[in-house]
Amino acid sequence: MYLRRKIDDYLLAWRNREDKLPLIVKGARQIGKTESIFHFAQKNYENIVSINFVLEPKYKTILSDGYGVNEIIKNISLLDPSKKFIQGKTLIIFDELQEVPDIATSLKAFKLDGRFDVICSGSLLGINYKKIHSNSVGYKTDYEMFSMDFEEFLWAKGYTEIHIDNLLKHMQDGVPFSDTELAVYKKLFLDFCVLGGMPAVVKKYIETGTFSETLEIQRQIQLDYEEDIRKYAEGLDQTKIVSVYRNVPAQLAKENKKFQLSKIDKKARSREYMGCITWLEDAGVISICYCLNYPELPLKGNYDESKYKIYYPDTGLLIASLDEEAQEDLRANKNLGVYKGALYENFVAEAFIKQGLGLYYYKKESATLEEDFFVRTKDELVPVEVKANNNRSRSLRKLISSDSYSDIHWGIKLADSNVGIEDGICTFPYFCTFLLKKYLSGKS
Incomplete structure (x- = not known):
C-alpha cells in the first residue's frame, strides 16, 4: 500500500523541467524518502539504476577513478553487468547517500553530461557537507522531506x-x-x-x-x-x-x-x-x-x-x-x-x-x-x-x-x-x- 505524499507532485514537476538539476532528497530516517522516490521512478522511467550504499556496500568504490560520469558508470557496470544505462530514459538513484557523501561531488558532472536523471537520498544523520570534496553548488537541487503531515x-x-x-x-x-x-x-x-x-x-x-x-x-x-x-x-x-x-x-x-x-x-x-x-x-x-x-x-x-x-x-x-x-x-x-x-x-x-x-x-x-x-x-x-x-x-x-x-x-x-x-x-x-x-x- 502506497500512501500519497506531497513529494509526489514535486518529483513529477522536477521530471518535467527542461533544465532539471540532479536532486538530493534529505530528511530523517524512516519518513518515506526511498518509497516515494521508487514509486515515482516506476511510473515515470523506462529504466532505473538503483544503488543502496548500506545494503550494497560493494558500490562504495565507484568513485575510485574520479567523479566523471563515464568513470562512475564503468565501475557500476563492472560490479553488476546487468545494470543498463539508456540515454534519456534512465533514472539513477543513489540511496543512503550519507554512506558515500562524496557522490554529491559527481552531481556537477551528471548535470553537465545530461544523459541521465539522478536522485540521491539519505538521512541527514551522517551527511556532513563539510567533508565533501565539492558540493556541486549550483548544479543540484535539495528537497527536505518530513514525516507525514x-x-x-x-x-x-x-x-x-x-x-x-x-x-x-x-x-x-x-x-x-x-x-x-x-x-x-x-x-x-x-x-x-x-x-x-x-x-x-x-x-x-x-x-x-x-x-x-x-x-x-x-x-x-x-x-x-x-x-x-x-x-x-x-x-x-x-x-x-x-x-x-x-x-x-x-x-x-x-x-x-x-x-x-x-x-x-x-x-x-x-x-x-x-x-x-x-x-x-x-x-x-x-x-x-x-x-x-x-x-x-x-x-x-x-x-x-x-x-x-x-x-x-x-x-x-x-x-x-x-x-x-x-x-x-x-x-x-x-x-x-x-x-x-x-x-x-x-x-x-x-x-x-x-x-x-x-x-x-x-x-x-x-x-x-x-x-x-x-x-x-x-x-x-x-x-x-x-x-x-x-x-x-x-x-x-x-x-x-x-x-x-x-x-x-x-x-x-x-x-x-x-x-x-x-x-x-x-x-x-x-x-x-x-x-x-x-x-x-x-x-x-
Whole structure:
C-alpha cells in the first residue's frame, strides 16, 4: 500500500523541467524518502539504476577513478553487468547517500553530461557537507522531506482536496464548523497526534483500524535514531547528543518550556552542548524554537541564540517517549491536555516546520508577557497562541492592543474550539494548523 505524499507532485514537476538539476532528497530516517522516490521512478522511467550504499556496500568504490560520469558508470557496470544505462530514459538513484557523501561531488558532472536523471537520498544523520570534496553548488537541487503531515494523513484516510479546500474556506470566511464537521476532524486530529506521521505507523493504523502495534513501531524508530547517533556522531559527543534527545519530553512538560542544559547536567556549559543540539537539528530529529529579542520584524537575526525551546518534529514520537501512565491516558482517553499543553505546542511546532514556517517565541524577562509562536505576512507580525484550556489570552490581547508593538495588528489563537473572529483574534481549531501558511498567503 502506497500512501500519497506531497513529494509526489514535486518529483513529477522536477521530471518535467527542461533544465532539471540532479536532486538530493534529505530528511530523517524512516519518513518515506526511498518509497516515494521508487514509486515515482516506476511510473515515470523506462529504466532505473538503483544503488543502496548500506545494503550494497560493494558500490562504495565507484568513485575510485574520479567523479566523471563515464568513470562512475564503468565501475557500476563492472560490479553488476546487468545494470543498463539508456540515454534519456534512465533514472539513477543513489540511496543512503550519507554512506558515500562524496557522490554529491559527481552531481556537477551528471548535470553537465545530461544523459541521465539522478536522485540521491539519505538521512541527514551522517551527511556532513563539510567533508565533501565539492558540493556541486549550483548544479543540484535539495528537497527536505518530513514525516507525514495532517493533510497527508487525511489523504490516507480517503479525504480529498474538496475537504481540504472546505477547511480553508471556513478559516478564510470565519464561519464555524458544523457539529458533525467538528466532531469528525477533531477525532482524526487526535488520532494523528497519537500516531504521528511516520509512514510505517500510519500504514499499520490504516490496515488494522486500531492503534495495535503502532507504539512498538514508534519506539523502534526512536531506538534506530539513537543507534544512528552512535554510528555517525563522533567521539564523546555521542552520549551528550543522546542525553539531549531523550531530555526533550521532560523539558516540554515543565511550566517554563525553555530548554535548560542544567536539567541534563548541573555542570553543563552551552559551548559543550550547542554542537550536539545543532547535530540533532541537522539530523531532522529535533526542531529548535528561538526566543525573539523583541516582537517585531524582521524575524531572522532578531533572536537570542542562548534561549530556545526544543520540540520533536513528529508528535507521535514525542507521545511514544512518555511514561506508561501518560501513554495509557492518551491512547485510551485521547487526553492531550495531560502533558500541560506540551503536546499541543509540539504539534503546532511540527505543523509550522512542515509548512516551511520558522519557529520563534517571545518571553519578556521582567513581566508575564509571553507568546508561543510568531508568523508573518508581507508587512505584519502575527502572534500565535496555543491554548490547552479556555483561559483568556492576556498576552495575545496585550500584543495586539499596545502601541509598543507596531508590527502587530491581529493574532491567531489555536484551541480546542470552533472558528471565531473577535477583537482582532482569529480562533481556529487545532486541526486547521496545517493550513496556516495558505491562510496567511491570502492576508498578504
